[in-house]
Amino acid sequence: MIAPPALPDLLLDPIVRLALSEDLGRAGDLTTDATIAPGTRIEAHIAARKPGRLAGMDAAAYALKLIDASVELDQHLGDGAELSPGSKIATLSGSARSILMAERTMLNFIGRLSGVATLTARFVAEIAHTNATIVCTRKTTPGHRAVEKRAVRCGGGTSHRYGLDDAILIKDNHIAACGSITEALKRAHAYAGHLRMIEIEVDNLDQLEEALPLKPHAVLLDNMDNETLRRAVSMIDGVCKAEASGGVNLDTVKGIAETGVDYISVGALTHSASNLDVGLDLP
Structure with a gap:
């Protein structure tokens, strides 16, 4: 697959700086x-220690750059690549102190996002046999939305809203209050206005019948069975x-897609993904 472009440094900088700062604390790397x-x-x-899909190299590379821009990073695999146990992802050459200082933060980003x-x-x-698309939600780790949503794209999915400011999504509480x-x-x-999408959440077919004549751009069919x-x-x-949305998992997603929906939103992509085991080793 073609991986999405690396995030701009402007977006990576606060995320990566915070990660390095919480690791280095007030005194730096005492062991090193x-x-x-x-x-x-x-x-x-x-290198990878488990099979999976690579993501997070942009954040990892930026962490190394902030620690020591003179360390050479030779990336053998790009984000979106398939990993097998033992797959060599990158080679680092340079100051031992800098590499060891950056190690954990780099691996945290790669492991989490992969x-x-x-x-x-x-x-x-x-x-894959249907026309449906998997999308992620706003159920992301606070402060890490940009990198986690990019990781979803590295896995072949795409995004629902990035935030409250890029589309109108009318949910049940909005309807109740309105x-x-x-x-x-x-x-x-x-x-x-003419450029903003409007989507409305409905829980049943009666609500859908009320919504359709008012021409939303999309309808969120929440917690409905396949029929x-x-x-x-x-x-x-x-x-x-x-x-379609609501409690989607790997056991149910195929049947949901086969109903003919266009999109399936899955909060678990970002709130329940397991860390992929990767490590840094000296030969």
């Missing part, structure tokens, strides 16, 4: 300072996009 003589040079390899990409790839594979689906959609259309999803897709009949 105590045991490694200045001027010592090494070569080290980052875990997200790996889980996403599993969901994508389950529905008074009705009809009133919520009328207000949204009056406010949105209800099929009926909903038939009712929508291409008038807008159909998105």
Whole structure:
């Protein structure tokens, strides 16, 4: 697959600086300072210990750059690459003190984000025979949304909203506070302008029937069983996009995709992905 571009340094910088700062604390790397003589040079390899999908190399490379831009990073595999146990991801050459200082933060980013990409790839594979697309949600680690959503893309998925400011998604609480689906959609259309998408969440077919004449761009079909999803897709009949959500997992996603929905949102991609085991080793 073609991996998404690396995130701009402007976005990576606060995320990576915070990670390095919480590791280095107030006194730096005491172990390295105590045991490694200045001027010592090494070569080290980052390698996968479990199979998966690679992500997070942009954040890892930026962490190394902030510690010591003179350390050479020779990247053998790019984000989006398939990993097998033992796959050599990158070679680092330079100051031993700098490499050891950056090691854990680099591996944390690669392990966490490769875990997200790996889980996403599993969901994508389950529905590859359909026209549905796997999308992630805003259920991300606070402060890490940009890197986690990019990791989803490395796994072959894409994103729902990045934040509250890039689309209008009318959920059940908005409807309750506003008074009705009809009133919520009328207000949204009056406010949105021509470039903002409007999606509305519905829990049943009666709500869907009320929403469709008001022309949302997409309808979020929440916690519906597969038969209800099929009926909903038939009712929508291409008038807008159909998105399924609610407790989606690897056991259920295939059946959901086969109902004909356009998108399936999966919060688990970012809130429940397991860390992929990667390590840094000296030859």
